Amino acid sequence: MARTALLGRLDWQLGEVAELVPQTPRVASLVLDVPDWPGHLAGQHVDVRLTADDGYQAQRSYSIGSAPEDPHLEITVERLEDGEVSPYLVGEVRKGDKVELRGPIGGYFVWTAGDKRPLLLVAGGSGIVPLMSMIRHREHTGSSNPTRLLYSSRSYDDIIYRDELERLAAGGNGLAVAHTLTRMHPQDWRGYARRIDADMLAEVGWPKAEMPAVFVCGPTPMVESVASTLVDMGYDPATIKTERFGATGG
Amino acid sequence: MTIQQSDLKLDGNAIGGLLREIFTMEMTTAEGTCANCGQVHVVGQVVVYLNAPGAVVRCPSCDHVLMKIVQGRGRYWIDLTGVRVLEFSA
Numbered sequence: 001m002a003r004t005a006l007l008g009r010l011d012w013q014l015g016e017v018a019e020l021v022p023q024t025p026r027v028a029s030l031v032l033d034v035p036d037w038p039g040h041l042a043g044q045h046v047d048v049r050l051t052a053d054d055g056y057q058a059q060r061s062y063s064i065g066s067a068p069e070d071p072h073l074e075i076t077v078e079r080l081e082d083g084e085v086s087p088y089l090v091g092e093v094r095k096g097d098k099v100e101l102r103g104p105i106g107g108y109f110v111w112t113a114g115d116k117r118p119l120l121l122v123a124g125g126s127g128i129v130p131l132m133s134m135i136r137h138r139e140h141t142g143s144s145n146p147t148r149l150l151y152s153s154r155s156y157d158d159i160i161y162r163d164e165l166e167r168l169a170a171g172g173n174g175l176a177v178a179h180t181l182t183r184m185h186p187q188d189w190r191g192y193a194r195r196i197d198a199d200m201l202a203e204v205g206w207p208k209a210e211m212p213a214v215f216v217c218g219p220t221p222m223v224e225s226v227a228s229t230l231v232d233m234g235y236d237p238a239t240i241k242t243e244r245f246g247a248t249g250g
Numbered sequence: 251m252t253i254q255q256s257d258l259k260l261d262g263n264a265i266g267g268l269l270r271e272i273f274t275m276e277m278t279t280a281e282g283t284c285a286n287c288g289q290v291h292v293v294g295q296v297v298v299y300l301n302a303p304g305a306v307v308r309c310p311s312c313d314h315v316l317m318k319i320v321q322g323r324g325r326y327w328i329d330l331t332g333v334r335v336l337e338f339s340a
Contacts, residue, residue, distance in 0.1 A: 010270045047267040061264060105266040108278035108294025220259050241294070244261045 010105070012049060014098045018072055023160045027126060028090045029065060029076040032099065040068055042137040043110035043130045043215070043243075046075060046103030050085055058084040063129040063217075063243075064104065065161075067136035076160060078126045109215065109243045113141040117213040117239075118206045121149040122196065122226050124218025127245055128160050131217055135168060135175065144174045150204045151177065152196050152222065155184040178204045196222065198229050208234045213241075220244040258301045262293040265305050268319060269293070272326060273338075280338035285331065286314035307332075 015032035022028050042064075049059045060083075066074035079090035093099065111119070111134045119138075121131040128151055138145060153159045159179060169177040180192030180200065192200055206212040214235065216226045223244045231237050262278055269277035278294040289311040296316060297308040304320030309332070316332040330336070 009274060010267065045263070045266070061267065102267065105270060105276075106263050106278050106294070107266075107276040108292055109263050242261065243263045243294075244259065246258060246260055 010102050012100050012102045015073060015101050017093055017095050017097045017099060020093070020095060023076060024158050026079045026090070026158075027076060027160050028079075029074050030089060030093065030099070031066075032073045032075070032101075034073050034101070037073055038104070040064055040073075040104035041107070041110040041112060042068060042133040044104035044106045044133075045130070046073070046101045047105060048075070048085060048089070049100045049102075050088055051100070060085040061105070063126075063133070065129045065132045065136075067133055067140050069137065069140035076126065076129045076132075109217070109241050111137070111213065111215060113138055113143045113145070115213055116145060118210050119145055119147040120205045120212045120214045121147065122151075122201075122214070122216040122218075123149065124152045124196075124222040125154070125158070125245075126160060127216075127218030127223070127243070129217075130243065131215060132161050132164075134215065135165075138175070139168060139171075139173075142173075146174045146206075147176070148204055148206065149175070149177045150180070150196060150200065152180045152182060152218070155181055156186050156189070176204075196226055196229075198233060201226070201229060201233065205230075208236075211236070211239065214239055215241050215243075217243040218245060220246055258299055260298045260300060262296040262298055262307070264298050264300060265293075265307070265319070268305060268321075272319070272328065275338065277338060280336055282316060282333045282337075283335040284309040284312060284314055284316060285334040287312040288334075 015034040017030055018033045019031035045061045045063045047059055047061050051057050062075040065076045077086050077089045080086045123131050165177050169175050182195055185193045216223050223242050227240055227242050266278045280293045281290050283290050297310050299306045307317040309316055314332055318329040320327040
């Protein structure tokens, strides 16, 4: 089937769960087989809809974690105990189950490897997911675009994509990853152990003269704090793109 | 735990799907001019609350309501009085 145009109706379609990948005690990736997936850009999301037996429907947005080049569509979901959708997606759903979704959605919070500016990615919790799509896209395209990720998690066990990030950062093609743990950290922890602040952004980020492209994604208070700190530091607001996940990050 | 209004604050990325339904186009890169303060913002940057019976969209500069979108019973109700101009690629 020909790649459909970006314009036009956005229909619901079924994706089959090909694989479930536990990421942390509360977070899992769903690797989905979506026939006729039209392709996506790094940073876009899908809407997922669940329908109960009585017809009641609940819908949430989830960022795509896979790169455009990956054969499957991956979403990574944090289980919220009082949620309507995430407890089903993390805990109930099984390999082979069908999930109703539509997408890709969004054109603002996206990055393509053709953008040669240095990249500063700042994530809080599951806000890493769309940024991971960018990092994977960068890897797939062989880009050596200088890229720095600053990733804030509650604890070491809460770091999503931990092993993959470590492997990619060790690959020597210009990706640097810095972690900060805000609640608990191992005794021998050598990363940051506080909320993201101006000093940390100055150490990890690019000098503003380098004119980096900045993407910030996570819980709303964290995103707003990081974005306003960067503006106070003299970064051009037009180069900072943000995506807020609300209170809980997913 | 008390939920604060600021915790429920989202941005225009969260209504990309809803706007795509209505306009049949990618709208998070569209630019809207606030009817109150005149500032122009990309839809992806605007403030969005989804905890009301519909979506309430506010100006990030002056907090004026830009749009209210309610859907139900197979219909949409769209109040765009807070947007002076909405500009997007044809």
